[in-house]
Amino acid sequence: MDNELRLYFIRHGETQYNIEKRMQGFCDSPLTENGILQAKSVGAGLVDIPFIAAYASDSQRVLDTAKFALGTRNIQLTKDARLKEMNFGMFEAMLQADIIAEHGDILERLFSFKDVESKLQDGESFTELLNRTNAAVADIIAAHKDTGGNIAVFSHGVTIGFLMKSLLNSEGFPHHDNCCVSVILVKDGQMIVEKVADASFRDSGKVSLSIE
Template structure:
């Protein structure tokens, strides 16, 4: 199958992840475990020569990409180029808040009660969940699904412009971004899964779409 191979990695664990807080456009440093997440992902990708290496412009993704690239044994770039279009979803004024407190607030305007973000996505679907956050952000900062989708599509078009069939690309991004891409590509069952820090989604990007070859992978040594 022709196309561009994209190895899309979720950043390592941050202190907001550890404390179970919504993160989004806000940033928190990697924990010691998060640093190791980056190294471990890099070790499983160490034999791949990457024709390009990218991350979102949030520091947790940049640092994870650097740790991953430090493990590469195939002459890949040593520093990622930032692509802001692959940022995490913007959760607006919900960012930095405890996830359970936030879900309790959002449940008040839903017909069912959800104890986890994953349960909400599984039942309502990613587009509806993103739009629910946007509709109930009192500061009107949270992204709608269409806003999110437009910028991610622009990001993939950037990669199509930068690369050609047969190229291999490292891209460090974020959990909800990865899940929403899987949903958009026709896999809501994947979108309902929390993505491991350092988990890898392998995409084949073509001129008119993309196929998922691996998702949320924390065990495979890719070649």
């Protein structure tokens, strides 16, 4: 029997494009000062979790979040492009207000999840996103099934959210605020969702940082 694994999925900290309300998938923008604080805070909130490994999307905003969150922990960070955010194609870096004004029907149709095979021009579908995310998660599980333990996985809001939606088989899409944490228990070959978009690690960590 394999040993229990817990995967802690952590969304990146606030970025410049988040502030500007731009569509941010494969495109990137730096963490804001608040985003850096969020990353340090979630790291402080997770301080009692003994992680044995850490994985991250290869987007710089995620790598920087991982660096600030892991701090002085002696853990090797493994980059995996399959953990990237959804590719929003023609909408990349566009202001969300402009997208809604000019292409609201396309955006609404995409996020209605009625056709998970549909995709934006030059982008990818939810099915393609889930396939690559699942492949990355399967490899992480396979690499650590003999030892068990806790794994930190730094990724993105839609990537994590759609994974949770699929595991829970839910109609709704769980919004993940910056540096919220979702937890999956892997036990006896099953993936069990324990937490979804939990802000308590980040928020309690921020408090502990302010006390120090």
